[in-house]
Amino acid sequence: MTGQAFVALLPELISTGFLILVLMVGVYTDSNAGVGVGLAAIGTLAVFGSAAILLATGFSGSFFGDGFVVDGFALYFKLIVAGSAFFAVIAATRWSGRTGDAPEYMTLILSVVLGSTILVSMRDLFGIFLAIELVTIPSYAMVAFDRSRRESSEGGMKYLITGVIASSVLLYGIVLIYGVSGSAMLSDVADTFTGTLTPVAVLGLVLMTSGFAFKLSAAPFHFWTPDAYQGAPTSAAAFLSVGPKAATFAILLRILLEGMPGAAPTWTAVMAFLAILTMFVGNLFALRQRNVRRMLAYSSVAHSGYILAAFAALQGGGVAFAVQAVLIYTAAYAVMNMGAFLVIDLVGEEAKNYNGLVRTNPGVVACMALFMAALVGIPPLSGFFGKLWIIIAGAQSGSILVYIVVGALVVNTVLSVPYYFGIIRNMILEEPTTDTVRSKGSGAVRFSVYVLAVLTTLFGLLIIPLSALVGASGLA
């Protein structure tokens, strides 16, 4: 391994190192939660720091026979993954310390980090599949980790079964694409996927897309999402809905843009269909939920739909804006959704737990109100910028179908107001009841919530320039 390749793999090597370290702590010390959690937190920060340094120095290159690429795009998503993992570690501290399984849980988080960071750099379809499995297999365990709650095992089991089916569908699609193009390298696939596609190639594309739709909880493949997120420990739901999901969107974008640019008319139409369906399903089901965690699970389905709308806009003059829309939206969603899940950790998951909370916890309420408003897309909060870019990309694409998708996005934004604002109403306008919970939990979680609230508010000043920087260099 050359020196260059060693530097390129720095985030992955660091996460592997800490993964082993935390696992050893679990094996050789007797339920010593503090050390494991501390190491995991340092580990995620180190991954974040190494990716940030690589991004700042403008490091880029292609390694291992062009199978592993480091570019601004990949590094940006490594930042999102590592950053969200850090907050997940913080959120898991108190809970996993109580059960005494902290090091094991932290190991799982670090495995997901490792898989996700590898995933966004892959340029080989089989490598992509392996990386996705490295992400999903630990995440089954994370969802089912809370043995004190029956829903956790149930959610984990549902997630496992659908996840395995999704993986096989995905793999089948990849194999067909490999069969058609004779190579699993994206650059070789691109040569085959031009002009009129053969039926087998279309089948491969559709199967692979369906596999991804499962992983991204896009309708009609979203059924596992509410059960898995409701059952999962809060930190797991928060992290899985944000970090690995962003990485999966990133690699799907890379496959489509690097591997199948010639087939864009086919897959943008598929994406447009998925986007419209996913937005409506997510929002209409979210409207009916009384459980905040389940509501946020459907909300995450809806937000997958919004991001898929950017994928539909990857045509005509909209490509550059659509890529940047994905960059911005995933980061925006990461800060606001992570924040909302951490508040659930502090307060509780029933909507009535939030009644009149402003009397006892005005700070937490202010943050939660910001997260909810950001999820709606109120300016100048983070979600607004994500939607702004998607609408602009859609308008630039010059396709009638994409205009319809953008119209659906606007309609869905208004449709989502009642359930997000229902939480704000409960917190601020309702009287407290016996169900109202005084915010509990550690100072670290509370501090994380405040940090995320600041990021959500100042998104336009802090993260937009970063994404513009990456967007300029684009996919290497």
Place this chain on the structure above:
Amino acid sequence: MITTITILIPLLGAILMMLLPDEERLLRYAALGVAAVPLILAGYVFFAFGDDLGVAALSLDVTWIRSLNIGYRVGLNGLGFGMFFLSALLTVIAVLASWDVSRNLKQYFAALFVAEVGMLGVFAAQDLILFYVFFEITLIPMYLLVGVWGDENRRPAAIKFFIYTFLGSTVMLAGFLAFGILADTYAMNALDGGGGLSRTAQVAVAAPILFGLLVKMPAVPLHSWLLDVYVSSPTSTNVLLSGVLPKLGTYGLISIAIPLLPQGVEPFLPYVAVFGVINIVYGSFVAFLQPDLKALVAYSSIGTLGFILLGAASGNAVGLNGAVFQQVSHGLYSALLFILVGVIAVRTGTRRIEDLGGLAARMPWTGGLLALGALAAMGLPGLAVFISEFMSIMGVYATFPVQGVLAALGIILSAMYLLYMLARVIFGPIERPAYEEIGDAGPAEMASVVPLAVLLVVLGIFPALLISIQRPAVDAVLTVIGGS
């Protein structure tokens, strides 16, 4: 730079409010102090730069998002300055008039100040996206001001307010984005006259923008959120709700839709004038039927907003000057009436018109000022509203004579219900024995209404104070749209 500082001071004020200890007198005085600063700065701008608002000291242009050509671009001109000043003034008045708010006072003032950031920003923004951002910043604080501190009917009212106006502004944003994409910039000064768009494109872009602005106002068929919100709000929120918020819509019409999309708006102008007439006539008729004094004032306030639409639609100097002026005079009189209704409701414990009567005997100041406000609302010469309504009607008569004549008839309707209201509430025998005991408005209440009454009179006698500031900007609009 001064403009930016003025916009940001209330934000700092909101943070300060949250940090202060929970002590009522301290909070009220601190809030008054914070609110006074933007007003003083706006007053300074009036005296120092009144003859030329285009100076560099007042504007700031920083690129924000380079790839989209969106910038933090602010500056003042004659179209917005009157409302910029009035927003600062009405925030001070709202702080003074917050006697009926006692619960969670620091949060109340914080929300008030965040709303002020948005209001000041809208009237200074020189970039479409920035305009939208400020436009929406007012939304959540207003939702909270109504939803937390309103009366028992506040929750549905607040949700209704939010969903309606959010829907309207989302549609408006779609129009802005289409405009910016087609013209490749969001800077308003670069978009004058259509930013190079064809007539068809201008019409397509203008339609959603007009819809959003008319919902915000609200123009009559789009107004159904309004009554519950106005009636449920605390008095000091009413001051902003009626004094400033509708002007976010009308100001957008006068300073964005008309000069930036002249050809796109043109086919809609006769209908804008018709909306104006509908507002005036419908507002007057429905006001006549209201048993509740506050609802009567609310409908009267919707009614006189119609004159802004008429003046804006006229497309000539007299009408546009009237429309810009009416934004300010409407804010002054409606805030005055809402506060006085609040004073009466606190004293008598009711807002039902038929339960009131003979209040002038016990509350001479309140009664007198209520009479002044009502006379202003019906357009009595010598008061500010007369000047602007008269100019709007003159302007629109030249362009759309039918609408002009109908609007003039509307003034008679307003005289009917306002005189009826005065006769019923202020004059006549004292309705109930309990009213023998009530006292007149106290010092804080007087302090909140007297400046409004004084300005109504001063601007009625010296309209040139405001018109001289707004005329250059109105002339610039006329050059763009090719009117006279």
